[in-house]
Amino acid sequence: MRRSVRIGTVADMILLFTDFGYDGPYVGQLKTVFAATAPGVPVIDLMHDAPAHDPVAAAYLLAALAPEIPEGAVCLAVVDPGVGSDRLPVALAADGRWFVGPDNGLFEILQRRSESAQKWIISWRPERLSRSFHGRDLFGPVAARLARGETPPGERCPDDWRTHPARPGAAWPEEHNAIVYIDRFGNAMTGLRSVSISGSQFIIAGGARIPHAAVFSEVPPGRVFWYANSCGLAEIAVNRGSAAALCELNIGDAIAVA
Amino acid sequence: MRRSVRIGTVADMILLFTDFGYDGPYVGQLKTVFAATAPGVPVIDLMHDAPAHDPVAAAYLLAALAPEIPEGAVCLAVVDPGVGSDRLPVALAADGRWFVGPDNGLFEILQRRSESAQKWIISWRPERLSRSFHGRDLFGPVAARLARGETPPGERCPDDWRTHPARPGAAWPEEHNAIVYIDRFGNAMTGLRSVSISGSQFIIAGGARIPHAAVFSEVPPGRVFWYANSCGLAEIAVNRGSAAALCELNIGDAIAVA
């Protein structure tokens, strides 16, 4: 039985899921905000190479990672091509965890898969709000407040928000027939949960018809296959090689199941 | 009103500003020193891709980031092409923050823009001082001492140090007409504070005459512009493209304002 988010209790940890990259001062400035305004709460880089400027791919990736995020955690998630536009900042309470970020569909898949989910539109604004770095100026301070056990500084959405047809991402499918992440070895995660397909099925990607294997060592070096990865997604890989290079795969590329 | 650095009080956080990169054991060994000798003080990577071996560019970048460094913080800053030479290690108390690093001008711009600034020449030396990694062996342990609330292990400079003509960086201008940082998207930060130029002025860089825009979405995709970035610097960017690639910009390249 999932518990609710804990108002009045300090969070166990703050997780960061962004497309900022580790380069530059961006993650460091964000962490400075947390150290100053939510001292004592450990801050963890979940990943900073989320699909850049691509909330759709990021939504499926974050939803795959969400089951490993413990209750009592606050997750700041920023993949936000609309920074500076009129997209709204939101806070989501889902199965005992907080998620803070832009209301652009990034949390849509995760909320569909959660038992409980409440959403707040953040109305608070900082004294100084840069036009290009809401992570530091807006989302970070809000996440720090939630980590301290405060309530979201804004208005809670009516109960029908989870199925409202006008919500961002409402039209997105349950599984995403596309590449959502490519790691440094060239393994390509898809937006398909591995439980949604069977081991006798093939993934069609980059013109290749790709069979299943349970582990890398089952296939000869250089051969492409798909397997159920540790996040629960179907991932395209090559034993001792790069699937992205071999099949010319990029984030966002469409795939099919056959 | 700025307060002084806090002698006798544990620091709120230690910030790291280096050109070490995340690769290799260098940052990890530095953090091991802090965990062992200043336990309980959070350590934050502000950035590890500061302009490599370029204290001039790094000085302007660090000065732009300094206003976001909270009072009560210790900042270890190492961009140190002279490691192993006779350049001196220093500690700087500036507007309630400590800065520790090499006396090669890295703190010159920041001290000019600070209300209060005292400087110490560090005379302490560790039992073992490697010739290539003073970050771990010398600057790190000194920063850890300051983080524990101790006084700098060395001699305080006379009050006229801030304007002494022989100090490193004394001849550097108030604004630096050059590229000081390029991020992974190819956006190029200049050493010009955005308040030093007006939106009707152009930046000349890489042969291009670059107009101002307030935000990325104001310009069509592929067009180069400059804007006031979240650090307060004029930054050259391309909407959905790489300014560094389009204009062939590198760190250290001269620019002009027209």
Next chain:
Amino acid sequence: MRRSVRIGTVADMILLFTDFGYDGPYVGQLKTVFAATAPGVPVIDLMHDAPAHDPVAAAYLLAALAPEIPEGAVCLAVVDPGVGSDRLPVALAADGRWFVGPDNGLFEILQRRSESAQKWIISWRPERLSRSFHGRDLFGPVAARLARGETPPGERCPDDWRTHPARPGAAWPEEHNAIVYIDRFGNAMTGLRSVSISGSQFIIAGGARIPHAAVFSEVPPGRVFWYANSCGLAEIAVNRGSAAALCELNIGDAIAVA
């Protein structure tokens, strides 16, 4: 006099030595495990670009870094091309530090150079064990237990394990005549401790006969040399250049001393 590992006492820090890279969610998921199950223990990235899939090179690199790992630390080390095979998980107590990882020789060089070393075969298995990410599912939880002061969940090896001829890595030499790491500037660490060769000797690598220098500034720009690096290894470098590019060096390449 080295003390023993501390059973019943919380560790001072957890160090991570892996070939996961910073990209993707892997390190973040590992740290989430620690924040949830060993709260309050600082977690430090020692390095995440250990020689990928190369336990031999990694063993010599880890042994070079080990003297800087303080007593009271737990080091999770994962370079594990055999994940999913029948290689065993182990915990090693060496001179007051814990090491947790795969039993593939990764700890062999370090144990040879330790005064005291006990080894446990980990028999505990998690409820859910992914086939590709034992770092998160198996090694991480075991390291967290040790960090909390618990005993290793498994069987201690008989006292003769340190010299048993069937142990992984038993045949590896004391010094490794090969490149074990290349940093982002192209400096190439060898598996030779610098104390094992004299400054009058040359290293033969990539067809070049490379002389010794004490520091970078002793050689003209563009010239290749070797020096005793801050980890105690002989490292091949070029003043203001890339030794890896100039001499076409890769991790694993054989070298010789002449």
